[in-house]
Amino acid sequence: MRLEKIFIENLKIFPKLELYLEDYDLALITGPNGAGKTTAFVAVPVIAFYNEFNGRSLKDYALENKVAKIGLEFEHEGKRYIIVRQYSDGSTQSIFTDTFERRKISKSREIQNTIEKLLGMDARTFLNTVVIAQGEVETLSERTPKERRELFLKFLGIDFKKAYEKVSDEIKNVDNRIGQVLVEKTVLEKDVKIKPEIEKRIPEIEEEVGKINLTLTEKEKGKNSLLNEKEGLQKTLKSIEEMLATYQVLEREKERLDSEIKEFEKKIGGLKKEDIEARIGLLDQKLETISTTLELLDKRNQIDAQYKNLEEIVKTLESYRKPEELKQEEEMLRKKVDELANKIEDIKRNRMEIETKNSASKLYIKNLREETVCPLCKTELSEDRRIELITEIENEIKEYPNTVKNLDTSIEKLSREKFQLEQKLSEIIREYGRSYDAYKKIENLAKGLPKEVVSDPKAGLKNLEIELGNISSQLTDNAAIIGLELKSLGVQRLIQVQNQLNKEKEELNKALSSYEKYEENISKLNMVEEQMAKLLPLEDKKKRLENKILQIDHLIKQVEKEINILYQNKGNKEKELEQLKVRLRELEDKEQQLKKKCEEERELLKRKEILTIVKEQVFKDNAFPTVFLEEFLKHVQMNLSDFISRFKGGRYEIDISLTREGDVEVRARDRSKIDSTFRSIKDFSQGERTILGFAIRLATMKAISSYKGKSMPNILIVDEGFGPLDQENMKALIDGIKDLKNVFEQIFIITHIDQVKEEFEQRLIVEETPKGSIIKRI
Numbered sequence: 001m002r003l004e005k006i007f008i009e010n011l012k013i014f015p016k017l018e019l020y021l022e023d024y025d026l027a028l029i030t031g032p033n034g035a036g037k038t039t040a041f042v043a044v045p046v047i048a049f050y051n052e053f054n055g056r057s058l059k060d061y062a063l064e065n066k067v068a069k070i071g072l073e074f075e076h077e078g079k080r081y082i083i084v085r086q087y088s089d090g091s092t093q094s095i096f097t098d099t100f101e102r103r104k105i106s107k108s109r110e111i112q113n114t115i116e117k118l119l120g121m122d123a124r125t126f127l128n129t130v131v132i133a134q135g136e137v138e139t140l141s142e143r144t145p146k147e148r149r150e151l152f153l154k155f156l157g158i159d160f161k162k163a164y165e166k167v168s169d170e171i172k173n174v175d176n177r178i179g180q181v182l183v184e185k186t187v188l189e190k191d192v193k194i195k196p197e198i199e200k201r202i203p204e205i206e207e208e209v210g211k212i213n214l215t216l217t218e219k220e221k222g223k224n225s226l227l228n229e230k231e232g233l234q235k236t237l238k239s240i241e242e243m244l245a246t247y248q249v250l251e252r253e254k255e256r257l258d259s260e261i262k263e264f265e266k267k268i269g270g271l272k273k274e275d276i277e278a279r280i281g282l283l284d285q286k287l288e289t290i291s292t293t294l295e296l297l298d299k300r301n302q303i304d305a306q307y308k309n310l311e312e313i314v315k316t317l318e319s320y321r322k323p324e325e326l327k328q329e330e331e332m333l334r335k336k337v338d339e340l341a342n343k344i345e346d347i348k349r350n351r352m353e354i355e356t357k358n359s360a361s362k363l364y365i366k367n368l369r370e371e372t373v374c375p376l377c378k379t380e381l382s383e384d385r386r387i388e389l390i391t392e393i394e395n396e397i398k399e400y401p402n403t404v405k406n407l408d409t410s411i412e413k414l415s416r417e418k419f420q421l422e423q424k425l426s427e428i429i430r431e432y433g434r435s436y437d438a439y440k441k442i443e444n445l446a447k448g449l450p451k452e453v454v455s456d457p458k459a460g461l462k463n464l465e466i467e468l469g470n471i472s473s474q475l476t477d478n479a480a481i482i483g484l485e486l487k488s489l490g491v492q493r494l495i496q497v498q499n500q501l502n503k504e505k506e507e508l509n510k511a512l513s514s515y516e517k518y519e520e521n522i523s524k525l526n527m528v529e530e531q532m533a534k535l536l537p538l539e540d541k542k543k544r545l546e547n548k549i550l551q552i553d554h555l556i557k558q559v560e561k562e563i564n565i566l567y568q569n570k571g572n573k574e575k576e577l578e579q580l581k582v583r584l585r586e587l588e589d590k591e592q593q594l595k596k597k598c599e600e601e602r603e604l605l606k607r608k609e610i611l612t613i614v615k616e617q618v619f620k621d622n623a624f625p626t627v628f629l630e631e632f633l634k635h636v637q638m639n640l641s642d643f644i645s646r647f648k649g650g651r652y653e654i655d656i657s658l659t660r661e662g663d664v665e666v667r668a669r670d671r672s673k674i675d676s677t678f679r680s681i682k683d684f685s686q687g688e689r690t691i692l693g694f695a696i697r698l699a700t701m702k703a704i705s706s707y708k709g710k711s712m713p714n715i716l717i718v719d720e721g722f723g724p725l726d727q728e729n730m731k732a733l734i735d736g737i738k739d740l741k742n743v744f745e746q747i748f749i750i751t752h753i754d755q756v757k758e759e760f761e762q763r764l765i766v767e768e769t770p771k772g773s774i775i776k777r778i
């Protein structure tokens with residue numbers, strides 16, 4: 001084993017500490033009293049491993065109101081482990097880590113088991129084998145053999161005295177328990193006695209219940225068959241009721257048909273169907289005739305109108321000349337008037353020219369008379385010529401009034417002629433207007449007439465007369481058919497008659513259709529009566545069925561009553577049975593308990609016997625511990641020879657053995673002395689006793705570890721082992737310890753003695769500071 005790291009937080013002495021120890025093989029830890037050496041190198045590792053050191057735990061070392069923590073990393077048999085324990089608020093949490101298996105445990109019981117298994121020892125053995133505690137080295141050598149015996153037994157973890165007391169106490173306990181068991185047994189036996197009675201009663205009740213069940217099954221069967229029968233009857237009843245419902249419907253139908261038939265017969269009063277049909281035929285003929293008559297009347301009216309129009313056309317044609325003829329005449333007259341007007345104009349113009357010429361001639365004559373020069377050509381006229389001219393013009397002037405008078409007469413004559421023509425023209429224009437209007441009227445009248453009639457109006461008139469003749473003869477016939485006089489054959493009258501006839505026909509048709517319905521009703525009535533006759537006996541059957549159902553209901557009720565009583569009985573029995581079974585189970589439990597009590601009693605008696613043997617045989621005269629110790633000491637003796645040879649060059653030899661009383665006697669001899677015989681260790685000096693004690697302690701440690709059957713964690717912690725040694729002995733012890741480097745993987749030597757420090761290469765100093773203790777490496 002190798003301690004690799006110790007870490008601490010918030011302990012009273014060490015507020016904070018991280019200590020790497022993996023490189024230390026043989027280390028010296030020094031420091032003043034009370035600096036914290038034991039705490040750091042004994043208390044902390046032991047609490048880390050076992051949660052407790054000499055009855056103290058982390059809590060006792062922790063700073064108040066702080067989370068206190070200690071941790072230990074170590075190597076054992078090639079694997080690394082970490083233990084961390086933390087204390088706060090009254091509880092400690094722990095985590096154990098197996099870094100190889102990558103496993104973490106946090107349950108403290110499990111951690112304890114794991115560590116004890118891993119190290120092969122409990123806390124006490126660890127302190128006895130790994131640690132040589134402060135002030136313990138000398139104890140072995142300084143105590144009496146009797147005390148030493150107890151100490152060795154303590155090292156081995158066996159307290160025989162305590163064991164003896166324990167066995168005695170246990171015997172007492174067993175005795176007490178036997179007494180108790182006997183009392184419990186008596187109570188149980190009393191209870192169990194009544195079990196057979198219950199066991200007998202249960203099948204009896206079960207049989208009774210079985211019987212009830214059989215009866216119940218029968219009754220239920222009976223009830224079911226009654227229910228089935230009832231159901232069947234109800235079905236039949238239902239169908240009968242359904243049929244009877246039909247009967248009622250039929251009855252109502254019959255009533256309705258009867259009354260309808262009677263009503264019809266009353267209404268028709270013995271009139272036969274054929275009569276009605278014949279009458280309808282007659283009416284149809286009359287109605288047909290009326291509608292043709294109406295058509296004829298309409299046609300006659302049309303033809304009458306045509307005739308009137310045509311008559312007017314003929315009259316007009318006879319009274320008026322055609323407008324185009326008049327137009328031609330008008331044109332001709334106009335032309336004539338125009339010609340006359342032109343002629344008159346021409347004459348008037350002529351007259352004006354003559355007048356002008358006359359005026360010019362008068363002026364000419366005047367000029368000629370006064371001058372010789374021609375007034376026109378301004379040439380000198382000969383007198384002759386001038387007189388000739390004057391005469392000629394004077395003649396002309398003389399002729400002028402006649403000429404003018406002639407002209408005026410022509411004008412007057414022509415004007416008169418023109419006036420007459422103009423009067424005629426206006427006459428013609430007036431006539432044209434009248435003719436135009438008349439012919440326009442004809443055009444309008446002709447629009448409503450057939451072309452052929454219009455093309456020859458007179459012939460048309462004749463044709464229309466013939467047609468009218470035909471119509472009136474047809475009308476005469478029709479009037480006879482309809483039963484009217486010819487003169488009263490007007491449209492209104494006809495429509496009146498038509499309405500009357502239609503009404504009558506409607507009535508007749510109604511009667512006819514009622515007749516059909518009447519016949520239908522009669523055949524329906526027959527059918528209904530037939531069906532009713534068939535249904536009549538069902539009424540009786542229904543009554544019978546209803547009675548039967550009532551009877552069955554009564555029976556069912558009776559059976560149900562019986563069944564209820566049976567169920568009640570059964571329920572009671574079953575309840576009783578259940579109670580008995582519960583009781584039986586309880587008794588069986590008790591029986592089982594009794595059996596267990598008997599077994600326990602046997603066991604207790606056996607145990608008492610064994611304990612008594614152990615008490616009286618094993619602990620008698622401490623026989624067993626003595627044998628055990630003798631065997632153990634042989635191992636110690638064997639180891640001692642090895643360890644003692646390492647101190648002072650094998651100067652001492654130790655003999656460790658039992659006295660006759662079973663106590664442990666340690667004797668030694670100093671080979672270097674003249675008297676080198678064995679003597680009791682108490683006769684050696686204190687310094688020698690320290691060395692010898694150290695050797696015995698180491699030998700014992702090794703024996704314990706082999707006795708426990710495990711390879712021990714091969715580290716050694718020696719807390720203040722040098723006691724009162726002189727320089728030489730101290731050197732010897734240190735050499736001896738150095739020699740042990742082969743035996744232990746790590747050795748920690750704790751001492752406050754400063755002188756030894758030169759002897760060790762690896763050193764640690766625990767120092768107190770105002771902020772708490774610290775540890776320094778050197």
Ligand SMILES: Nc1ncnc2c1ncn2[C@@H]1O[C@H](COP(=O)(O)OP(=O)(O)OP(=O)(O)O)[C@@H](O)[C@H]1O
Binds near residue numbers: 013037134752
């Ligand atoms: N369980 C404890 N509770 C409180 N204080 C403690 C406890 N154990 C030790 N101490 C105190 O812790 C301090 C360190 O004690 P420790 O035993 O570690 O000192 P040491 O260095 O081993 O001294 P010495 O050389 O005297 O053996 C001391 O002041 C001591 O009184």
Ligand SMILES: [Mg+2]
Binds near residue numbers: 037038039134719
């Ligand atoms: Mg100490």
